[in-house]
Amino acid sequence: MMKTFYSILYCSIRPNQDERITIGLFMADGVQCHFSYSVDKLNVIKDLLPDGGYQLVKSNLRAIEQLAASCQSDLLKVHKGQRFLSESYLEYLSVYANNLLAFSKPVPLNVALDENTFDKLxxxxxxxLPRQQERERDPxxxxxxxxVKSIGDRVNFDVELTDNDVAGLIVPSRVSFIGRNDVKVVGEMSDFGKALHALKLQVRAHLFLVDTIRRHEKGAKFFFVGDEPSKKLNDHHDIWQSLKxxxxxxxVPTDEVQQIEEYVAEHQVLPYFDIVE
Structure with a gap:
């Protein structure tokens, strides 16, 4: 069994003078992980970073947060970000990653990984920070x-579909979850405030998957979980409105996922792929 380790995430303010600020913390044990960053500190260093630096740091922090969340909920261990859970990979990042954000060398701990331990560190x-505030930052x-807890035995999470699974699918497509009854039941999830190019790629790929499935299964069921972005983000909001x-x-808004739970139960949805015990 792999031991628990932690790595501190730093933001470089003046790299030439090695001036940096702790901004986040990552913990993992090879199976699960926790990651959080300080929004308060991010707001403080906004004026200390060069032009464009703040947006880059903010985008990268959210990307790390989403990667950690994906690894944490990846029950079948098929997500490509699984290496993010290994101490050796974080040690590699601590040596070779020389960007505005940098991880410290991993520190092993002889304790079990849980939320309480993470909070203290x-x-x-x-x-x-109030931990509730931290958790609510990523709905x-x-x-x-x-x-994952409520329907994890009825669907497959974080799987990659190919033309072997969906006729006519030209390129592989990842989905947040998939199940079946008489037809496919597919769900996708997204933060509509994330980097625009990443949002466009995700939505474009998912719509192609939806259209491809519907050519063969008109009754297939599709869910998309996410929240309305700020109207100040015009392009993001337009994409959200179009999908809605x-x-x-x-x-499905993030605080109304009981709609999915009720559908899965009522229609006796089963996993699309066999779940390996």
């Missing part, structure tokens, strides 16, 4: 964790 190395991850109005997909 976060407050020791990063910042003192998509929270919604996914709820679904797209009839083949049932839009």
């Amino acid at each position: 976060f407050e020791k190395f990063v910042f003192t 998509v991850a929270h919604a996914k964790q709820r679904l 109005n797209y009839k083949p997909i049932q839009w």
